[in-house]
Amino acid sequence: MSDNAYTPKSKFGKWFNDRLPLLSLANHLTDYPTPKNLNYWWTFGGILTFCLITQIVTGLVLAMHYIAHADMAFDSVEHIMRDVNYGWLIRYIHANGASMFFLAVYIHIFRSLFYGSYKAPREIIWIIGIIIYLLMMAAAFMGYVLPWGQMSFWGATVITNLFSAIPLVGEGIVTWLWGGYSVDNPTLTRFFTLHYLIPFLILGLVVLHIWALHVPGNNNPVGIDIKKPSKDTVPFHPYIVIKDGFALLMFMIVFAFFVFYTPNILGHADNYIEADPLVTPAHIVPEWYLLPFYAILRSVPDKLLGVVAMLSAIFILAALPWLDTSKIRSAVFRPLYRQFYWILVADVLILGYVGAMPAEGLYLLIARIATAYYFLHFLIVLPVLGYKEKTLPIPLSITEPVLGGSPNLVAARNKESFNK
């Protein structure tokens, strides 16, 4: 916030701002120079903030009516659905909100992958993002346990049991996580506490994420460093605010459709059966957003190695800024990377698909190939590509391709076809 010499107009404003520069902060946020060629894939940052706030607010209300007890949790959820005023609405927003949150975060992550937003000088933003993503998965998993339905119970059993794969201390850790010798009331109460805590940790990390973003400024579809403020930038307000707002509204239409017309389609029917430790469901499947990792876990025959593979699949992302050796950020100017990028997208979707299927026969084979390719992409393809790939010439500024008529015709044409 040292990049502007802002002084409030009023005397009181100046007095206050000298002691706590909130007004300078507000001024920084409105004037913040943003590349003017950001496309709609860039609006998901704002959408994600909306998702987080929605989850916190609806979650707060739900927590007022929910009872975290193995004998009463399921009943209290039905109480919310039936007798609490608009309880059904709040719960459906919260439950579908989790899916919407993940939908948005996956688009946000894949946008980063396409435009190389994780590269220097934005590694810290990226790593904070990965931590947020990890916490989101933890929060979502524990939240799914709270209604204490069959999938809640058995999902919790399967996932916590993964820790037993750790040699020597594994069993002890599982008992410690459960607070007993099986998933039971102590597990439920601690999951509830953590489920309540994590969103606020995420909120704090989001502040850091944005702070770290505001140091180098936004990446952009062309992926070049820009001078700011300059002809290449626009002030955040009103240009980006209105554009983010427009995208958010479109997102909300989709969100509303799920909440009001198909509120249960993303959940599993078994979770409307109260948890029963004596009856195992035919198929235990996690929520859709965890399926790719579930597929990786099951594709490895050894339990410990499976857990290692699953965790590596996430942590490998943190090393991405150093695995990708290419100097060029945007895939627009990387013809080969662009193709590998889409293969990776397909690979992850395939993993998600086989994650929902029984781990046997052809599904298992596909899962194994897709898992191998996932790691191949990050460990072999990306490092090698940086040296081998013949990249397209990059423009000197954003204005050049935006205004057309640049000497760099290839770049201009590429930009035209890939950004909008």
Added chain:
Amino acid sequence: MKNFFRTLSLITLVFIFQFNCNAAEKVEYLKTDWSFKGLFGKFDRSALQRGYQVYTEVCSSCHSMKYLSYRNLAEKGGPEFTEAQAKAIAASFEVTDGPNSDGDMFTRPGKLSDKFVMPYENVKAAQAANGGAYPPDMSVLVKARGGGVDYIYSLLQGYVDPPQGIVLDDGVHYNKFMYGNKIKMANQLSDGLIEYGDGTNATVEQMSKDVTTFLMWAAEPHLETRHQMGFKAIIYLIILTILVYFSMKKIWSRIETEV
């Protein structure tokens, strides 16, 4: 922007495809027109009232509905019995209350605020009376089964003679829509089993449809409100989106770039 939407719709398609696949092991369920499906879906009041009759006269001797109260029967968006009718229904049940000032439990006629009376004292008693199988609580049954209403509707009409070579244990019945085809519940419905108060012909198909409608309402008592509110919310959002779109165009026209 065109490219953005093309990619987005592709992803959405894949997304939808995945969910359809999640519902694996698809059986062709019997189809019927449900009045509560669709953007403006509403319950058919008389079907709900008839469905309640089927539930009390047939299902309720084994299946509980522990999350429903008698007052729900008179609430908006449900069967909408009059309050007097709902009171009479409640009063026809004996409810155990207490302890009174002497420390004794006593029975009294049901009130609107009472929950539906359970057929058995507890799960164990229910199992003991039904050959070890617990008749599931029906409050959210429709939502707890993959096929939803179509599944329940089909199951009730799915009792057929077992194919050759299939041997059934005592107390086990064959149903072509049941998962694994073996079900502990015997066929309950037969044409003319009950006499509908409104004179409707009580065929198996009619009773299945009515009771399933009733179960859908029991699982989603606020379904009508949800549909009405959803329509308003989405229309509101669409209008606002259009307005914001034009404001955005106007604001961005100040600089020479396309949004």
